[in-house]
Amino acid sequence: MKNGFLSAGKTFILVVALFVSMKAPAQGSDLANGNAATDIVLPAAATAIFEEISPNASDPSLVLRATVLITGGWYEAAAPFHPTAVGVYSRLGRQPDQNSADNSPINTAILYASRGVLTYLFPTRSETWDDMLRNVGLDPELRTEDTTTPAGIGNAAARAVVEGRQNDGINADGTAGGRSFNPMPFADYTGYQPVNTAHQLVDPSRWQPDIQRKGAGIYRVQNFVTPQYRLVEPFSFEDAQAFSFPPPVASDVTKIDLYTTQAQEVLDASAALDDQMKLMAEFFDNKISSLGFSTVFSAKAANLSVFDYVASDFFSNVAAFDAGIVVWQEKHKYDAVRPFSAIRHVFAGETVTAFGGPGRGIVVDLPAEEWASYLEEADHPEYPSATACVCAAHAEFKRLFFQSDDINWSVPVAAGSSRIEPGLVPAKDMKLNFPTWTAFEQDCGQSRVWAGVHFQAAVDESLKICPVFGKQAYTFMEGLLAGTTPVRPPSTGR
Template sequence: MIRGLFCLAASLILLMQASKASAASIVTEWLDQALPYAQEVAWEPTVGSRFFSILHTAIYDAWTAYDPIAVGVVSGTALKGQGGADNEANKREAISHAAFTVLRTFAPQHRRALIERMHKLGYDPNATTLAAKVGRRAAEAVLADCRDDGANEAGNFADTTGYQPRTSRAPGAWRPIESFGRRQLPTTPQWSRVMPFSLARADEFRPIPPPAPGSAEWSRQIDVLIKTSGALSDREKAEAEYWGIFAMAPAPELIEMTKFVSDTNDLRLDDDVKLFFVASNAIFDASIAAWDAKYAYDYVRPITAIRALGDATISAWRPRSLAEALASSTPAAKEDAEHSVILPAGLAEVPAADWEPYLPTPPFPSYISGHSAFTASWARAMELVIGKPDFNFKQTVRHLYVEQRELAEPVALSYPTFAAAAEAAGISRVWAGVHWPADNERGLELGRKVGERVWRRAEQFVLGTASPASAVFATLRPPFWFHDNETSDHPAHFDAASGLAIDLPPQGAGVWRSIVADAMPAGAYELKLKAKATGDAPIRLKVAIEPGDRSQAPLAEAEAAIPTTGSDSVVTIPWTSGGAQSFRVSIEARADDSGARLLVSAIKATRVWPIVAGSPRYYEPNSAGQPE
């Protein structure tokens, strides 16, 4: 009897634990693994935003295998019905394999921990179940699609534009500052080249130019920064530190906040997939638009403009501990601090040439604020996903890390709406001394526009109205492609078992046409087809990129003779997209007096940029003032 009661109690405990575990979405469970890895391998604002976009796009594409209408970003509808029954267990397994595949690729040094994570979830990383296969296929397709997206992942995200900071002493020019004995390296100047999720072009929402040196607004902004520095309250310091908790990269913090949104709205797996899909891509597209503005205007940081005032005496915040002194931007600043007139609350009368911001200055141009753009884009997207402005996020700050002291009265941060959170994040960068008011104001405006654009594009995928070109190029079979005979008296035979094949009789002709695909982001592209022919005589091949309305002239076309050697030939079609026009691809094959067979086995579109090597991602240890 007692033994039976004990067994019943144990069973109930296990049941309660299982119920608790199943209530947590597998999407948020994987964040415990992803967030520290992002901090380790994708610490920059740009690279970090791409990390989460790829992760959650892969998860989303795996999930679409089970949704009756949603379209995958890379896979389109190719995974429909491939992952087994539409149930919670299969979705969890597919999503786990998608997340595992992405994280193993981006953080291979944690392969063992990732395998252990899979085992704890009850999955074999090498499983051959339908759900496991779908998850891996989705992730591998997304990773392959992003490999040549302009970020230069293969080159460790080093610059590809040849950007150099201006050597002139122009007052409005951004100049890297000294950091730990070395000049800052510009962070990812090439980011405007990265393929966006929803933007037609990187400069689509580029703001007006920043205040010009010598203008009234220029003087006002300097005055605002100096007065702000000289009157920083504990609340402002706490808020600056809170939004700077992930240093230069807001993406991890915003993804954590997305988890809070999921929890407070009691979302389950299906809604979590869509929530994080929208959130991560809102942050990602904001990074592209913000970095376009940053390097287009190449605008000065407050630390440079204020120090240019030279010997003018200002009342400003000063570091008060060894930790802050080490964060000072020049050795001279540490020495001069000993001779400053110290005022209450960490203030001092100092020469402007020795001014220090409250937080370290990031290594990229000032205008616009990345924090403002990222958080505003995220906030606007969240409003639209959740269907209401309410955020109701609260946090208490008890310790100031910069000043290494406990607060006499803890600071309670409260953001009742998503917009309030974005505005707080933006203004915190002015309090931190690393951004101008205009950086924040224009950044918030840009971010809101990007967030709305991302939401509209994501809605097309979720509601099944999107027609992504990536799926058309990656899936060479119906329903993405259909065929026509071009000569009724010598009909061709079509087969899509291993690609787009056309069996041509003598004098025969046939064409494969794609469905109409959504517009590609603006830019110059190369469409490359891998084709081979077998038979008795070469095949005449004509490839055309046509507007969605076929009554208009082709956007680009190319012709080639494919020899019947059975070897692969590559046909390249240069093509320019304006970012707004839908299109389709047609592949026409003709035979002369002998029969032949054409097989197109691969199609890939690549955006083409002139590549000029620029700054690396980071200094090697032996070149950063460290021991050999």
């Protein structure tokens, strides 16, 4: 009964539960009739992402690189089972016509591909990935790349994707800049430095790292996560610099009226926070619960075949991942201030009306210095909103894929299941309702203002500009499904 509810804290338990409870009955080990990607791989992969990458799946650059590689492995392995589709990084032949009622071959290929990609992403869990095969009667020792067999297709697909992306510019192996010892995976190699420190707002227009609490009493200072994401090779377009966002004029402190109005808007949103807004903020902060689950839900609702599901998931991830590259380019360019800094700067010494923190509700005499956003800010400059942009890219891709704006998705949320205010919020069981993809992207974007982590302009510009990345991904998919796109050489960006 509670399986489908957002549970407090242990998000990854929720993920497993939600996947299992989705519309179609779970068909975990039924390779002939089930969907191995959603039924077997996703719950295990999501657990690894939550535990090793991002506890709330709220770091888009790291989370999306993992998900685009995992789903990329699926696509690469599934392509031979389609009449015309080709992989991005491989040509694994064409499987003869098979009884399409039997999913065993495509599922087997997907499982071996998943094992390979997941072992690359999470090498310390290699036993888990081998067990994933063993549990459904497949032999993890089978290392063949014979593309006349499903296992061989899967193994070859994994190798193609890993070799294709291992030097994609994100510095996954930590050796960027010629580093030979003590590798620093995913560390910046571009030399980014914030102009402000956590202790001093030297330039109130620019990004200031915040001091965030970890556990009972450890505080750490934020560090711009993967500034080099802007240099990563995109899937669906050549050059990220072909895209840009207008400057965030109201974040320029020399335009103090605009700057003040923009800060006040965030306080006004904070003062209007209700349970619905709080849960929306938490839901969209988690890229797996929002982007990932919407893909699974819409695929099951449309009764997609395994191949079509894989395409809908991989190319959605392409849309989001490529959107993120441009967002990072613009974040790096503008290096814009977050609301917490601007509010303290503008309203120092004054009291404001706003959310007073967990369990405190809305208060009218909050010292501005003590205001905090409902969610902690992510580790990067404010403008534009990555969350709003990837939601807009994702929604546009889905509209094109399904040729419809409808989704009719209703996400149940149990009373007291908030991550921020556990036991208190929401006051009673409720639902987050998304009748259309348009509603989904609008709520997603606006939730960043409700969360107190973005100004309105960062959301508005992302919602306006980012559908283009859904279109790019859709066009990219069309070429691959038709088999007309040439095979891509491995990235060499590091």
